[in-house]
Amino acid sequence: MTKARFDVLGIGNAIVDVLARTEDDFLVAEGLHKGSMNLIDTERAEYLYKLMGPAIEASGGSAGNTVFGLASLGADTAFFGKVADDQLGEIFSHDMRSLGAHFDCAPLVGGVPTARSMILISPDGERTMNTYLGAATELSEADIDEDIVANAAITYMEGYLWDKEKRQKKPSARRPAFRTKPGGRFPSAFRTASALIRFREEFLDLLQTGQVDIVFANEPEVKALYQTADRATALNALRADTRLSAVTLGGEGSVAISGNETFHVPACNVRELVDTTGAGDLYAAGFLYGITHDMDLEKSATLGNFCAAEVIQHIGPRPEHDMRQAAEQAGLL
Template sequence: MSQPSHDIVAIGNAIVDVIARADDGFIAQEGLAKGSMQLLFTTEEAEALYAKMGAGLEASGGSAANTVAGLAALGRKCGFIGQVAPDQLGAVFAHDIRAQGVSFTTEVRAEAEPPTARCLILVTPDGQRTMNTFLGASQFLPAAALDEALIADAAILYLEGYLWDPEEPRAAMRKAIAIARGAGRKVAFTLSDTFCISRHRADFVKLIEDGDIDILFANEAEITALTELDDFEAAVAKASASVPLLVVTRSEKGAIAIKDGARFAAPAEPIDTVVDTTGAGDLFAAGFLAGQAEGRSVEDSLTMGAICAAEIISHYGARPEADLKELVTKRFG
């Protein structure tokens, strides 16, 4: 097996985030489920909600894209595969992710409709984010668009559950798993949201039981939904029996990992004020995977994840504002 040229290559939704403040009254008025994610199925729906939002911050995003941006900020070599349209937001996304030092070779979709994906994120005063996602062009990522050489040359292929919903990228991710497996690489998967599990639980369980997932990321709600067990410890025990490395985030309670039956834990990093939880899980995954790429212990990798997550929730947006490498160096030297 050849030495990989990239640490991680991710496949996910290529989305531009639009983040704005909102109060609980606005969330209720629009009939949104606070703190969760819902899909907007038409351009018209997306434009209608956008028109009602207050002034916001616009930046390239998407769950897996946020993770590789964090990994790149930590000095790891990464790639990203995702579909954009030939429009202004598509150009913004491509420029931003390449500016982060991430390899982005996916060809721009030829058709202008649907347009590039966007996620309208409403942040309430308690820091909770309610995401309204229009998948646009990202949900038409075809298997033919995969950079097979890039996937085969990455130590870890990282997949986001959000992209499992549309049929075309689901087929692309199945092909990517086969490519990574054929090259002797590892596959990491994040469950993303209970919404995804409710729609595709059988698929996710089969991927795990078939041995296609080496590293599984989840939060408390997701792991209980996946296992259909209300008790957290029972859910962790069930899931960890079928995957080599299970990582579960627990918000202010920190995070745990189960590797080959051994349990590890790290506390959450102290923070004065939670401003915006957008991207917390994405950047936790970045810190953890960076730690693993550096050959650190599971416990230290959990701590790196907690450091990155704490930085993200201290400000608006899902991309780091502080120097993540410096924050990690202060802790570990």
């Protein structure tokens, strides 16, 4: 079989993250639920920006972070996401292409600005996100290059795409990922994200009708998806609904599930937990790299844990170091 041109194609919201440290008292004063992701308008974004302390601007977005991590590992990647023709849009485009990821969506001209997420980092590393979607909502079928879709081994989509201000555009932007059938050459992968709180029934339908082949989630998301407080019950329900799933368990590592097989892989050592932003995204990067490069599920999950551990030891959602070199030094590649 001819190798696909791209190992992974990511489709998601193209967002620039604005990260700053904060105290929990500030979250309480502003009515923000710690660890939540809130959609905000332009006025709220400007208000929070003025109140934030010294900040770091870094390209983000869930699927974008995963694609960036994959590219850092040496994978061939592509990304579909919409930015505006502005400074933040240029930052995002440059960052995405800097490691060789294919990113060629035409920027939005004369409309809303590039999306940004105001991320407040608590002393314990937990992040509270306040996201203005802006130009990301303008991603449409016109931005989807069918040749790239057809030449990607895996198409990976983030659950945050469901948080579209213009909901009528949602199906056209996500359609390419779900065009293939389970067992086909080009499987689809999906990360639930905290958006499942708002779209639980839609997400369940995707899984139970076989529209996605690989599902990524963390433990709270899986429990929320199946409305149970019991881990085993949630994981067994996920097993029944998916061909392959990978669930992160925080300090306990992660578990990969396929049919009757279950692989629980312990977490990597972390010197200091600084910022959990991007942990799930980088886990997905490591796992997807593994399964597209002939690693078994246990090794893929181990590489996912390794990538997640790297990103939580510094501020920002993307790797600070050459992930391939680091993984090679750790004996994982």
